[in-house]
Amino acid sequence: MDDFLLRALLGGLGVALAAGPLGTFIIWRRMAYFGDTLAHSGLLGVVLGAVLHINPQLGVVLTCLLVALALVLLQRQRGLATDTLLGILAHATLSLGLVALAFLETVRVDLVGYLFGDILAINVSDLYWIWGGGLLALAALAGLWRPLLAITVHEELARVEGVAVFPVRLAFMLLIALVIAVAMKVVGILLITSLLIIPAAAARRFAHSPEGMAALASLFGSAAVGLGLWASLRWDTPAGPSVVIAATTLFALGFVVPAKSRR
């Protein structure tokens, strides 16, 4: 196997492992559009990274947090629904990123790579980022698991039972930002949400516990990465989108295979 292909596979697997469990929570908490909005702001983060001379991934994490904060502030004014606010933030930040990029004449940025991913160009330092960030996200999620599950089911009940709701929610947003920063190289800003929610959605029919669903989501995501890369190699298709199509195929197959369900 070629080196670049091995790196692509390792990078993709690292992202899939972390995205699975996080994606289940995004589904349970109905935050798919929220994740998408943060991802859209990723390009602005890359530009920010270039301007501040910091790592682009760090720039993405920072920008995601700023957008999350902006959303919280905007939600205070009543009258507009959250999905409207998310729609505004998503496209405003993406456009801002594109415009800011045009001003950075000295910086060369692979725009298509950032938008749709460039999994075949993953280098060793990317791998460190992906696995380091991914494992960190998984460990943090494991620590947050119980209180996060409790506030996902009923926030006020959890609060009465002693869960510090705000820090837990904040930590969860931070994890989403981290995984977006980590996954950007693999599937790109515009497709990141798919890697978070499609494997998790595919896992639902076969899962009987929250943890089981999270593990299955990681498994399906990893399978999608393998299949997508293989298809990309076989038919010379763009790698990132191929991974997404592979995940979607697994999701669709889930409806054909009879689930061993208790329900």
Add this chain to the structure above:
Amino acid sequence: MSNRIEELPRAEMAARTISEARRTMPAEPLLTVENVNLAIRGNPILRDVSFRVTAGEIVALIGPNGAGKSTLARVALGLMRADSGRVWRKPGARVGYMPQRLVVDDALPLSVRRFVTLGTPASREQVREALVEVGAAHTLDAPVQAISGGELQRVLLARALLREPELLVLDEPIQGVDVNGQYELYDLISGLRQRRGCGILMVSHELHLVMAATDHVLCLNRHVCCSGHPDHVARDPAYLELFGLDGARHLAIYHHHHNHRHDLHGAVVESAEDGAHG
């Protein structure tokens, strides 16, 4: 009307256990709400509301829709901040809460057992015991989305009980429960404070049932219209105005047949012939 009244010994039973509770339990305050005011977007929801819940006591909040009952319960729990006034809970008190509405997303595979232990880690056997106590043991391994509304109410109560609460706050605890189940659940709730000695704050609009199991009624319509023992409240003109004659009759049905009297402050005074029923 009087012959209907005598068919219902349940009320007597409840009333007597209340007097027993009053006699045996030391009145340790668990929750004190003083002069609470709250407006939401300029709209006054609570005006100068005060009450307290002591150990072994059941306090009911009744009132029409929009009277601020659930809001008051949430203020009492610290989930909402009052604009002015004081809310005090016994420091470190374990609180059990049964929210009015709880819907678990279908995308979350969660069994009743896992749901119940979200608030308090517990063994399978402990969970089973709690479910047995509320009459929902058969739901132990069912997906929490697959059980009925009435079963969910019982499961929520089991989750609250697993915390061994000192203070229980129940928001419309019997909604979705069928009529027989309602009596059962009220008997269970009124039994709790004796078995466990916890104080209970209960929001309900099911007047007749509330009255059967309550020590102290707070009749709320954004302010406290009247409060006191159910008997006392039932005769209050403010109550009659709020609930009409129909509501008054509900109370009368349950409290006409006395086995105790009240002093001038509405507190229970024991009467000599206490053993009127078997």
